[in-house]
Amino acid sequence: MSEKQRSEMEEDARSFLEKFVEEFPAPLEEGNPMPVSPLSQRVSLEELPGESLELGLRLLAARGAPPGLCALLCHAALGQLLKSDLSPFHCPQAEAAQEEEEEEEENTPLLRSEPVQRLFLNLLMDVASAWHREPPGPPPPAAGPPHCSVHAIRNTRRKMEDRHLALGHFNQLFGLQDGVERAYYGVFDGHGGVDAAVYCATHLHVALSKQDALQSDPSEAFKAAFTHTDRMFRAKAKRERLRSGSTGVAVLIQGQELTVAWLGDSQALLVRRGQVVTLMSPHKPEREDEKQRIEDLGGCVTFMGCWRVNGTYAVSRAIGDFDQKPYVSSDADCGSVQLRGGEDYVLLACDGFFDAVSPSEVPGLVQDALRQTLDPEGGGGGAAADHWDGGVGQGVAERLVGHAKTAGSSDNITVMLVFLGPPQQLLTPLPAPEAGPAPQESFF
Known part of the structure; x- marks a missing residue:
């Protein structure tokens, strides 16, 4: 990657982060519509990474984010999500018991998708805001993905x-x-x-x-x-x-x-x-x-x-x-x-x-x-x-x-x-x- 290409990538990232932070200056509050809808109503712990990454990539791509920046932002936000206490998002006990009865092979708890994905999007916005204030180090040299x-x-x-x-x-x-x-x-x-x-x-x-x-x-x-x-x-x-x-x-x-x-x-x-x-x-x-x-x-x-x-x-x-x-x-x-x-x-x-x-x-x-x-x-x-x-x-x-x-x-x-x-x-x-x-x- 040439210095000119690297400089252009960094400028594109700065420009996108500025616009993104302006669009989402505050956390998404419960009860307000989400900018993108989750794929599922309930999600298992095993499904959470895939559904969260899909949601984040969809949100960022719709706003013209550089693809490399999309990937880095989603990875950082998912890492924070998986370290969070997810117990508040477990399905109610009666619903969970019914699900366990219907699905003998699925022993892990199910999560309510909308609130847990709201947390993920807020974490994504936090990462974007932090990178806007203080950009992370430059990405390692790479040939770039194929067209x-x-x-x-x-x-x-x-x-x-x-x-x-x-x-x-x-x-x-x-x-x-x-x-x-x-x-x-x-x-x-x-x-x-x-x-x-x-x-x-x-x-x-x-x-x-x-x-x-x-x-x-x-x-x-x-x-x-x-x-x-x-x-x-x-x-x-x-x-x-x-x-x-x-x-x-x-x-x-x-x-x-x-x-x-x-x-x-x-x-x-x-x-x-x-x-x-x-x-x-x-x-x-x-x-x-x-x-x-x-x-x-x-x-x-x-x-x-x-x-x-x-x-x-x-x-x-x-x-x-x-x-x-x-x-x-x-x-x-x-x-x-x-x-x-x-x-x-x-x-x-x-x-x-x-x-x-x-x-x-x-x-x-x-x-x-x-x-x-x-x-x-x-x-x-x-x-x-x-x-x-x-x-x-x-x-x-x-x-x-x-x-x-x-x-x-x-x-x-x-x-x-x-x-x-x-x-x-x-x-x-x-x-x-x-x-x-x-x-x-x-x-x-």
């Missing part, structure tokens, strides 16, 4: 059940200081309701951050995090009588290693020098090994408009869907690949995109979208290429989503592009395709 372009639409479906999370400042959010830069990205495609997808987007990255194997074996860390998130959601689903499920694909960029983990048919692919690198094979009931696994457990895979597990779900692995466990498995598959410096980007998307777009089409579509957003007049990049921002970046994923819709997708569509180098470098012409199917690499 990310995201777009999501409900499309023709009645409800939007996709959720996503782009977390370029993973270390700052969780206070990790081991010298390894990390960024996390996830796309979650809910079915039967949005609850499971929201839960994954709120808690999976938190569970991942707590895994001892995070640095030494990120694949094992991801597998454990998916299993833990499914166990946590089981308790909530039983407590609140929820029946939804969610597929998911998540990527962790850790130093020069990219790890992908997935459940179900959401997908991620890597593009290196214009060529697709296959990172994964989606879990579908008709996939031979998945069909065999389900049948070995005593289930069946039947065709009812599409292939379904026991005549119900069209996915064979997911968070939730507890009425069909273990046939619908929560065991994630994972894989890692070393980044060699020639990688263009990694794309994550739900099946609403890949049902209408083949992986081999992606490089051409991305380059066309980049050309339209970064080089709209064909001038070799120009000012737009030198001033990447959220508006320009948004256009790339938005055009891919639009193409999938035009190509016939009627499902919810979410597309996330994580650029692993300067996007404007991708405007050079792609190599001419050879006859036959487009070549694809794979690390399988």
Whole structure:
């Protein structure tokens, strides 16, 4: 990071803190509306970090806070919250007893979410006020997170059940200081309701951050995090009588290693020098090994408009869907690949995109979208290429989503592009395709 970039970051942080302190000069008092609403009415101690961080990031992002500052503020406020006496926020004894009777596996007390999150937001505002008066030391030098372009639409479906999370400042959010830069990205495609997808987007990255194997074996860390998130959601689903499920694909960029983990048919692919690198094979009931696994457990895979597990779900692995466990498995598959410096980007998307777009089409579509957003007049990049921002970046994923819709997708569509180098470098012409199917690499 150059001195100019560091100076600009510090000025952006000072400017934001000044405006934030002006907007919230006094604590949020009980009885007054909160600026953002908590996700839940009741929250377990285990769920508190994820829900608090989600609330804080949502509040700060809505006010244009620099992403790195968002992460640092939320981490500091959560640390203070977890050191606080939370006993005043426990659910009333009668309600707690009823919850314990309904949920045998959940022995920890439940907290009333609104008052405990009000405390968290007040702590967040206290930290912001303190940093405004006396800024903390400068952040350590860092290359900065990758540029990310995201777009999501409900499309023709009645409800939007996709959720996503782009977390370029993973270390700052969780206070990790081991010298390894990390960024996390996830796309979650809910079915039967949005609850499971929201839960994954709120808690999976938190569970991942707590895994001892995070640095030494990120694949094992991801597998454990998916299993833990499914166990946590089981308790909530039983407590609140929820029946939804969610597929998911998540990527962790850790130093020069990219790890992908997935459940179900959401997908991620890597593009290196214009060529697709296959990172994964989606879990579908008709996939031979998945069909065999389900049948070995005593289930069946039947065709009812599409292939379904026991005549119900069209996915064979997911968070939730507890009425069909273990046939619908929560065991994630994972894989890692070393980044060699020639990688263009990694794309994550739900099946609403890949049902209408083949992986081999992606490089051409991305380059066309980049050309339209970064080089709209064909001038070799120009000012737009030198001033990447959220508006320009948004256009790339938005055009891919639009193409999938035009190509016939009627499902919810979410597309996330994580650029692993300067996007404007991708405007050079792609190599001419050879006859036959487009070549694809794979690390399988």
